Amino acid sequence: MLKEIISNVSKNVIGNEFNIKISLATIISGGHILIEDLPGTGKTTFAKSITNSLNLDFKRIQFTSDLLPSDILGYTYIKNDNFEINKGPIFTNIVLADELNRASPKTQSAFLESMEEKTVTIDKETFKLPDPFCVIATQNPSDLSGTSLLPESQLDRFSISFSLDNLNKKERLKLLNNEDTTLNQNNSNFNFSKIKNIKEIHITQKVIEYLDNISEHIKTNFNEIHISPRSLKQTLKLAKSLSLINGKDYVTFQEIKEVLPYVLRHRINIVEKNEIFDFINNEILNKVSVPNEE
Structure with a gap:
């Protein structure tokens, strides 16, 4: 069953078989993944392919310099004289934090509680996140413009990190000849809870x-x-x-x-x-x- 997942992801992600395997192991263990590489190397495709194959709920957050913590966690608002909670995109099984190091340190720190405790606090009220919950974050190398270093307190919450493997000539040609860039649909037969x-x-x-x-x-x-x-x-x-x-x-x-x-x-x-x-x-x-x- 799990080997089938790896094979399924490999249809969209050329090469990188062990990166796929250890990422799957990280999700099973309840950990979080940091992928560091240059733009356009397939980081987002990698994250989406794994999520689709596991048949889990998925949301993507594009990090920018003006992103606020409430854009991630959620916020309270008044409706009919009552306070209501609008939950943010972090309430999902796998959240892709795309280009995490383009956001301000304050916004980056919005993930700290969720990555460690698997909970989110909005205006003093604490909510439990879905199970499983995993952050797959991508970041560009820190020497690129518009990026900032992730604090050690956040880096330590990531279980693993890696860059995508360089492709050999045969793999590059396979990638260039693959005109179907759409990702495989969710595997409706897979039930994560049965692992x-x-x-x-x-x-x-x-x-x-x-x-x-x-x-x-x-x-x-x-x-x-x-x-x-x-x-x-x-x-x-x-x-x-x-x-x-x-x-x-x-x-x-x-x-x-x-x-x-x-x-x-x-x-x-x-x-x-x-x-x-x-x-x-x-x-x-x-x-x-x-x-x-x-």
Whole structure:
């Protein structure tokens, strides 16, 4: 079932198979996704294709410099001498925050409560968001005009981040020859609630110890990198979701190794973006032995 979802998304998104897989794992685990790339590279198409294949409710918010928090969350108004709530577009299963870093920091912060607590507060009244709820945010590189850096408090709420893969010549030709640019319709046969709960995926103490060893290695050798407890919990949930997609009911060291570069990517700013995955593999993963294999 989940492999069929990946195949369905791949019809619209050329290449990027593992990006599709780990994005699906993130949604299953209740996390959030940050896609950073240049304009016109297919970030929005990627987000819409995943949502359509999962048959979930979807809304898109185009971020601009004049967007207000109330445009996202909603607001109260008076109708027939009574206060009414007009809920904003954030009340959906998957919200695409398109070009998030074009908005002001005040507007960006409107997502903080929803991404952590899965709730929204409008004029002191708190509302629960739909389940599942996921933010898929896209952002342009920070050196482009009209952009601003996302604060660390918001970056840490994103479970993973990545850029879309560069296409080889065969994939580029396939993309250029694809005249049908419309996205596939929702998969009406798919029921998200029937996905196995990741709490049923077993994870041993040795795997948890391995992740903690990686965290200690980073703290000891790279003071500039902040690895929060939230990010470590996100890593475990992602590893469970990836195991589920791979058809297993347990987590191995390999799942930790596969998800960790995506978890750490937006938390590392001491190397260039295009060198981060190599840095994580060479300076972190290759230097931390798995338990019992020292």
